[in-house]
Amino acid sequence: xxxxxxxxxxxxxxxxxxxxxxxxxxxxxxxxxxxxxxxxxxxxxxxxxxxxxxxxxxxxxxxxxxxxxxxxxxxxxxxxxxxxxxxxxxxxxxxxxxxxxxxxxxxxxxxxxxxxxxxxxxxxxxxxxxxxxxxxxxxxxxxx
Numbered sequence: 384x385x386x387x388x389x390x391x392x393x394x395x396x397x398x399x400x401x402x403x404x405x406x407x408x409x410x411x412x413x414x415x416x417x418x419x420x421x422x423x424x425x426x427x428x429x430x431x432x433x434x435x436x437x438x439x440x441x442x443x444x445x446x447x448x449x450x451x452x453x454x455x456x457x458x459x460x461x462x463x464x465x466x467x468x469x470x471x472x473x474x475x476x477x478x479x480x481x482x483x484x485x486x487x488x489x490x491x492x493x494x495x496x497x498x499x500x501x502x503x504x505x506x507x508x509x510x511x512x513x514x515x516x517x518x519x520x521x522x523x524x525x526x527x
Contacts, residue, residue, distance in 0.1 A: 395433070416435070424439050462514055465516045498519075
């Protein structure tokens with residue numbers, strides 16, 4: 384089932400949002416995601432090649448966090464693993480658009496196998512999004 388030579392298929396993720404127009408502005412206008420199908424209750428976005436569905440809901444995201452390398456990381460969260468260059472480009476664009484980071488772009492596990500650049504932001508409904516890039520993509524799943 385776990386074939387490293389197989390092409391990675393897009394994931395599908397559905398998240399709760401409190402306002403579809405705010406979500407449309409955030410994901411389409413600020414992050415540049417194309418809109419797919421939609422209704423008055425949900426919107427499909429092309430989230431960097433993956434299917435992200437924002438469902439209108441009156442339930443909010445959890446405020447649970449875990450400490451990871453001296454940062455309080457929000458749980459739950461979702462995100463993207465980017466190349467080092469893509470990470471720099473996207474985080475620079477977010478900064479230029481004056482969007483707030485929950486966790487500013489930083490390097491964690493410096494000098495270790497899992498060295499990575501990370502940044503977190505929240506969408507208008509409070510969903511936490513992680514952007515990350517490994518210094519070496521070979522270490523994405525490596526434990527030591």
